[in-house]
Amino acid sequence: MPRGRKKKYVRPKLDCSCFYCGKEVEYPYIHISLRRPDYSDIKVVASAGTTVLNRDLPNATTSYYCDTTCHKEQMGQL
Numbered sequence: 001m002p003r004g005r006k007k008k009y010v011r012p013k014l015d016c017s018c019f020y021c022g023k024e025v026e027y028p029y030i031h032i033s034l035r036r037p038d039y040s041d042i043k044v045v046a047s048a049g050t051t052v053l054n055r056d057l058p059n060a061t062t063s064y065y066c067d068t069t070c071h072k073e074q075m076g077q078l
């Protein structure tokens with residue numbers, strides 16, 4: 001009989017760099033933010049700091065961080 005070993009969730013290995021500090025990470029903390037479709041252009045410009053029209057943005061933005069600490073730092077900068 002096979003042992004009922006519980007499978008732990010393993011983060012996928014992903015070579016990328018931290019969105020906040022630019023450090024290379026293999027197992028990043030992945031943060032996905034969803035934008036509401038009715039997000040106004042003004043708000044997008046204000047939050048992103050660039051002039052990108054709302055329709056040019058995908059509905060979901062995936063960001064990679066070293067860990068939750070970097071994510072919190074990034075959130076504090078906005």
Ligand SMILES: [Zn+2]
Binds near residue numbers: 023066
């Ligand atoms: Zn980082």
